[in-house]
Amino acid sequence: MNEKIIHELQRKQLEETTRRHFLRECIAGMGGLALASVFGSCNPFEKQDKYAALFSSNPLAPKAPQFIPKAKSVIYLHMAGAPSQLELFDYKPALHKLDGQDCPQSLLEGKKFAFIRGVPKMLGPQASFKQYGQSGAWVSENLPHFSSIVDEVTFLKAMQTDQFNHGPAQLLMHTGSARLGRPSMGSWVTYGLGSENQNLPGFVVLTSGGTNPDAGKSVWGSGFLPSVYQGVQCRSEGDPVLFIKDPEHVTRDLRKASIDAINEVNKIHYEEKGDPEILSRIAQYEMAYRMQISVPEVMNINDEPKYIHEMYGTKPGEVSLANNILLARKLVEKGVRFVQIFDWGWDSHGTDSNLAIDVGFVNKCRTVDKAMTALVLDLKQRGLLDETLVVWGGEFGRTPMAENREGKKNPFKGRDHHTEAFTIWMAGGGMKKGFTYGETDEIGYSAINGKTTPFDLQATILHQLGFDHEKLTYEFQGRPFRLTDVHGKVIHEILG
Amino acid sequence: MEFIGRLHPLLVHLPIGILLLVVLFEWLPFRKPYKSLRRSIRFILWLGFLAALFSVITGLLLKENGEYDPQSIKLHQFSGIALAVITLVYAWARGQKKLKAIYKFLSILMLALIIATGHLGGTLTHGENFLFVSSSENSELSQVDLQQAHFYNDLVKPILDSKCYSCHGSGKQKGKLRLDAPEHILKGGKGGVVLVAGKVDESELINRTLLPLDDDDHMPPKEKAQLTPIEIEILKLWISSGADFDKSVVESNQVNALQKIIATKTISLAEVPEGNAGAADQKIIQSLSRLGAVVLPVAAGSNYLSVNLVNVTEVDSALRILVKVKQQLVWLKAGDLPVADSHLNQVSQLTQLTKLSLERTAITDIALTKLNSLKQLQYLNLNQTKVTATGIKSLRELKDLHSLYIYGTEVKATDLADLQQVFPNTKVEFGNYIVPTLETDTTILK
Numbered sequence: 052m053n054e055k056i057i058h059e060l061q062r063k064q065l066e067e068t069t070r071r072h073f074l075r076e077c078i079a080g081m082g083g084l085a086l087a088s089v090f091g092s093c094n095p096f097e098k099q100d101k102y103a104a105l106f107s108s109n110p111l112a113p114k115a116p117q118f119i120p121k122a123k124s125v126i127y128l129h130m131a132g133a134p135s136q137l138e139l140f141d142y143k144p145a146l147h148k149l150d151g152q153d154c155p156q157s158l159l160e161g162k163k164f165a166f167i168r169g170v171p172k173m174l175g176p177q178a179s180f181k182q183y184g185q186s187g188a189w190v191s192e193n194l195p196h197f198s199s200i201v202d203e204v205t206f207l208k209a210m211q212t213d214q215f216n217h218g219p220a221q222l223l224m225h226t227g228s229a230r231l232g233r234p235s236m237g238s239w240v241t242y243g244l245g246s247e248n249q250n251l252p253g254f255v256v257l258t259s260g261g262t263n264p265d266a267g268k269s270v271w272g273s274g275f276l277p278s279v280y281q282g283v284q285c286r287s288e289g290d291p292v293l294f295i296k297d298p299e300h301v302t303r304d305l306r307k308a309s310i311d312a313i314n315e316v317n318k319i320h321y322e323e324k325g326d327p328e329i330l331s332r333i334a335q336y337e338m339a340y341r342m343q344i345s346v347p348e349v350m351n352i353n354d355e356p357k358y359i360h361e362m363y364g365t366k367p368g369e370v371s372l373a374n375n376i377l378l379a380r381k382l383v384e385k386g387v388r389f390v391q392i393f394d395w396g397w398d399s400h401g402t403d404s405n406l407a408i409d410v411g412f413v414n415k416c417r418t419v420d421k422a423m424t425a426l427v428l429d430l431k432q433r434g435l436l437d438e439t440l441v442v443w444g445g446e447f448g449r450t451p452m453a454e455n456r457e458g459k460k461n462p463f464k465g466r467d468h469h470t471e472a473f474t475i476w477m478a479g480g481g482m483k484k485g486f487t488y489g490e491t492d493e494i495g496y497s498a499i500n501g502k503t504t505p506f507d508l509q510a511t512i513l514h515q516l517g518f519d520h521e522k523l524t525y526e527f528q529g530r531p532f533r534l535t536d537v538h539g540k541v542i543h544e545i546l547g
Numbered sequence: 548m549e550f551i552g553r554l555h556p557l558l559v560h561l562p563i564g565i566l567l568l569v570v571l572f573e574w575l576p577f578r579k580p581y582k583s584l585r586r587s588i589r590f591i592l593w594l595g596f597l598a599a600l601f602s603v604i605t606g607l608l609l610k611e612n613g614e615y616d617p618q619s620i621k622l623h624q625f626s627g628i629a630l631a632v633i634t635l636v637y638a639w640a641r642g643q644k645k646l647k648a649i650y651k652f653l654s655i656l657m658l659a660l661i662i663a664t665g666h667l668g669g670t671l672t673h674g675e676n677f678l679f680v681s682s683s684e685n686s687e688l689s690q691v692d693l694q695q696a697h698f699y700n701d702l703v704k705p706i707l708d709s710k711c712y713s714c715h716g717s718g719k720q721k722g723k724l725r726l727d728a729p730e731h732i733l734k735g736g737k738g739g740v741v742l743v744a745g746k747v748d749e750s751e752l753i754n755r756t757l758l759p760l761d762d763d764d765h766m767p768p769k770e771k772a773q774l775t776p777i778e779i780e781i782l783k784l785w786i787s788s789g790a791d792f793d794k795s796v797v798e799s800n801q802v803n804a805l806q807k808i809i810a811t812k813t814i815s816l817a818e819v820p821e822g823n824a825g826a827a828d829q830k831i832i833q834s835l836s837r838l839g840a841v842v843l844p845v846a847a848g849s850n851y852l853s854v855n856l857v858n859v860t861e862v863d864s865a866l867r868i869l870v871k872v873k874q875q876l877v878w879l880k881a882g883d884l885p886v887a888d889s890h891l892n893q894v895s896q897l898t899q900l901t902k903l904s905l906e907r908t909a910i911t912d913i914a915l916t917k918l919n920s921l922k923q924l925q926y927l928n929l930n931q932t933k934v935t936a937t938g939i940k941s942l943r944e945l946k947d948l949h950s951l952y953i954y955g956t957e958v959k960a961t962d963l964a965d966l967q968q969v970f971p972n973t974k975v976e977f978g979n980y981i982v983p984t985l986e987t988d989t990t991i992l993k
Contacts, residue, residue, distance in 0.1 A: 115844040119819055196982055247841055248857050341858075362982050386841075386857055410992045417988055425982045432978025434904070434928040434952040517846060544776045 116517025121481030186485030209489025401465020440480025448473025674713025912938025954978025
């Protein structure tokens with residue numbers, strides 16, 4: 052009974068303390084307490100107690116999974132806006148022949164599209180394709196680098212979703228629900244596994260492309276899980292985490308002394324009250340202090356050797372997808388569980404040249420091709436690919452028809468949002484190598500074989516990390532919740 | 548009539564439940580106010596007898612359907628009828644005051660018959676291996692030596708055994724189909740031939756497994772264990788290569804094709820030994836945690852430990868303490884640390900290790916000579932250390948090593964062919980991949 056109340060309390064407080072909150076508080080309290088340390092009233096308590104406290108009360112303490120995992124970390128590359136599968140992986144020669152013809156009624160009856168109205172024209176593949184590797188996977192000319200590593204990769208070619216707008220579809224992909232309020236995949240993973248490296252967050256988010264994803268920060272939010280589990284958004288330019296630098300004239304020693312002083316006070320408080328939440332607070336101060344050093348260090352790509360920069364196509368100092376991909380490798384190497392990368396700008400409607408399937412889309416491909424190829428190869432040579440699952444994809448697919456916004460022809464070639472078929476690829480983390488699962492019809496309109504859903508993908512990712520998606524649950528509003536709600540089936544066919 | 552017969556598997560649970568209640572009431576030492584319950588025994592017994600009687604009748608009707616092997620049914624039938632008879636005698640004896648000793652005995656006899664009949668019936672429905680064999684998939688597949696293996700006996704039969712025999716075997720022949728011997732397979736079932744040698748598309752044996760799970764004709768039925776993709780591929784290959792019952796894999800010329808199917812299993816995290824070790828001393832785990840080491844069971848409930856020294860500053864002490872959990876320690880990450888050759892004296896004692904990461908440490912060839920004691924080692928990461936090809940060769944005793952990482956070491960590209968000869972079964976990862984810079988990488992289309 053007592054324990055229940057304590058748990059309740061602990062949860063309550065975690066819910067109220069967001070990362071920002073926590074970091075701000077940390078700095079605000081600094082001045083006064085720093086003064087205290089100047090007068091020499093602080094006495095850092097012994098190491099032994101410090102770690103005991105850390106591991107008994109810290110919600111981010113590392114935990115063992117339910118069964119022996121195949122993967123320890125996940126790097127999820129989300130191309131926000133949804134890249135066209137028909138210009139990258141899903142080669143449909145039959146669609147060429149239909150190019151420019153009216154879309155048959157049978158494909159339109161009873162269907163709803165985001166922008167297509169009336170009868171659109173079919174649009175043939177806007178890239179040439181070739182088969183690569185021993186597996187003979189089809190890849191378009193838009194990804195010249197990626198085509199060299201198809202034998203490391205598993206394709207899911209018959210992904211389906213039921214949301215045709217970006218926000219809901221992204222939420223569904225990452226939180227298992229098209230509506231707001233559910234914890235994201237990375238939060239569930241951190242809730243289940245904690246953070247292996249206590250100097251770093253367990254779940255890091257990196258964004259590029261100029262805008263946050265349409266669904267906002269909820270795609271890495273913690274929903275009803277305690278907010279310590281939300282994704283920590285790091286920036287690849289300037290301070291990696293806002294408010295993490297020491298104020299001017301505060302030296303590292305002074306900072307240490309002040310944290311120790313605060314914790315000494317907290318410790319006295321704990322001895323009086325016996326509230327475990329105070330221990331949790333002590334642990335968080337400690338972690339924030341350690342993160343001040345370790346985060347900027349791991350987030351710095353300047354020290355990477357030249358050949359690594361050449362491999363990824365990275366340029367230190369700018370905000371780019373390539374830089375974020377290299378950072379993801381560094382973070383995983385240091386024990387971060389879940390790195391979520393969002394890159395905005397893949398929404399190729401054909402309304403302007405940046406969103407044209409044969410112009411802007413090609414440019415977007417060029418920003419990711421070299422870096423993602425380098426990521427897979429770099430993880431491989433570092434012995435990390437076996438235990439790191441790389442996932443690449445968007446939130447839905449694109450239509451085999453050209454978009455005709457408001458019933459009129461769009462100025463550039465583009466495709467509308469499409470829920471019935473899209474492609475995702477995965478590498479490492481116990482996936483089969485050089486394998487394709489799922490198939491679409493001959494014009495790529497609909498999945499016909501080996502259909503998979505975002506829930507199946509989520510179940511599979513959790514499975515590789517050592518969790519039964521039906522058993523990783525959290526009590527909320529009187530019932531246990533899980534990432535996949537009542538859906539999801541592990542895609543055993545693609546597991547090695 | 549057939550329908551009533553099919554009620555048997557449902558009805559049989561009634562006598563089991565009712566009669567167990569009788570045994571319970573007969574033997575429980577009741578006190579007040581429950582003592583009066585004993586008076587209900589006779590009534591319950593009569594109910595139980597009726598239930599048993601109906602079970603026997605439906606059972607006999609079900610037998611007429613002919614899906615079950617008469618031989619295997621015999622014993623179940625006999626013990627079922629015996630149970631009904633004994634229940635009747637017992638119910639009668641329970642009414643006679645003088646026969647107290649006898650009906651206590653009868654209750655025991657009845658219990659024994661319930662268990663026997665129930666078990667025999669269960670075996671008929673769920674197959675012989677249902678109770679005791681765990682459904683570990685393909686566990687033996689990787690151990691099959693394809694050069695020696697017999698295609699049907701060693702590869703096909705085990706699949707049919709684990710996934711089909713329970714309904715199409717000696718005990719039961721759903722759809723009049725038996726798959727437990729070549730002659731039965733060739734004979735087919737109610738729907739005709741199931742196997743057409745050389746023609747996968749025409750073989751119902753495969754087609755049924757490929758139907759959507761919700762299709763009524765899908766096999767095995769939705770609620771039973773399904774064939775894995777690898778199993779389906781093996782069956783397909785067997786049929787397309789002629790569905791021969793006598794040839795070996797070599798004789799059918801399918802070694803390579805099979806290897807390809809089986810090898811789609813990728814090597815990932817080094818496996819953990821079978822079984823479980825004794826639990827590690829919590830005090831030792833705590834002292835490691837105090838040094839900043841992350842010590843975790845490999846999975847909840849396992850005593851095997853995985854240790855990551857990522858934030859440890861006192862490497863000396865940590866390694867010395869680690870030796871005390873050497874029985875449990877299977878995965879060790881000690882990369883990016885000032886681990887030197889001298890530390891390997893401790894590491895070399897961690898004989899249960901299957902996975903060891905020593906990347907970016909200060910070790911040299913001297914360290915490698917000490918690793919030969921780690922006989923279980925499957926994964927070894929030496930990336931970006933000063934080791935050379937000569938040093939690495941001294942690891943040749945590690946027979947289970949399947950992944951060896953030597954990217955960024957002193958090993959030269961020219962040493963590779965030589966190393967691969969020394970480690971024929973190991974994936975030697977030399978790295979140094981180059982992703983060339985293409986002109987198009989930086990051109991921007993307008």
